Amino acid sequence: MxxxxxxxxxxxxxxxxxxxxxxxxxxxxxxxxxxxxxxxxxxxxxxxRFIDWHDRLTDIPFVIIDMETTGFSPQQGDEILAMAAAKTVNGLVTGTYMTLVKPEKPIPEHISDLTGIEAKDVVFAPPLAEALRTFVPFISAGVLVGYHIGHDLSFLRHVLWRHYRQKWSWRFVDMQPIVSLVRHPCPTLDDALACYGIDCPRRHTADGDVEAMVKLWAILLGELRELGIETLHDLYAALSRH
Known part of the structure; x- marks a missing residue:
């Protein structure tokens, strides 16, 4: 041949x-x-995969995600350094994922100071294209959740198109407007964690932030239920009116 x-x-x-x-x-x-x-x-x-709009929030698999990156713009060359996720159903964790990612460029010093990730930590980490082959199937198990999740999605969409010419089209929800809906505005994750009394000793690490957001998400599910918001349709409708 x-x-x-x-x-x-x-x-x-x-x-x-x-x-x-x-x-x-x-x-x-x-x-x-x-x-x-x-x-x-x-x-x-x-x-x-299809998740019905009228499925109860307590029955839907939600996947909480977080990424540590070297900046805010993948289009300008900022890179992913770490990816973490937790599969949850009714606020309970059913699986977790965490990986460091070997970047193509040196890690800026101020990012190392913030995240604790240094060059020596990523020497044996997988390159991004390899890490995506395990991360993407893991997070594809349900509706994505994150705090200011647009940041994570912008990197995810960029790298999937760059490496595989694939477009991301899964459903997602952002915790920040949900906190505003059920309690009061909390512009940052730090604000929300302080509001709910949730400790995050490993803040600005991907898996540490996911662990804290899992606790926050479990509380939010209860508060949504108290407001009569029980299905995915109810949630999107409430957010659209808020």
Whole structure:
């Protein structure tokens, strides 16, 4: 079998998995591309998952996520240093995920001061493209939750498109407007944690922040229930009016 024939075999397999025709040649042009197929297949299947709008919040799997990054703009070259997530149902954790990520550029000193992540910590960490192949299937298990989750989603969307030409389209909810809905405005996660008396001894670490947000999310579910907000539809409707 010649190289051209192998190329088109791989291309057709990837297209069958839903990879766009403009996908990176790196996925099509070498034997390592075959290792991506099972991950891409699971990603495509999870994309077709359906959570009914009228499912009760206590029955829906919510995945709480957090990322530590070198800045606020992936388009300007800022990178992910750590990713963490916790699967929850009715506020109870059913699974956790955590990984450091080896960046392509040196970590700025002020980021190391903030997160505690230094160059020596990421020497043996997986590169981002490799970490995504385990992180994305894990978080695809439900509705994403985070505090100011737009920051995390901007990086997730950017890197998925950059590395795999995949678009992120899962449902998500932001805890910040929910806190404002049930209690009073808390512009930052620190404000919300202080308001609810939740300790976060490992603040600005991905898994430490996720652990604190798990506690916050469990409390918020109870407060939403007290307000008569019981389904995903109820929640989105209440947030749209707030």
């Amino acid at each position: 010649n190289d051209r024939h192998r190329f088109w075999q791989r291309a057709l397999r990837l297209l069958a998995l839903g990879v766009p025709r403009g996908a990176s040649p790196a996925l099509l042009g070498n034997d390592q591309s075959l290792q991506h197929e099972s991950w891409l297949r699971s990603l495509q299947k999870e994309k077709d």
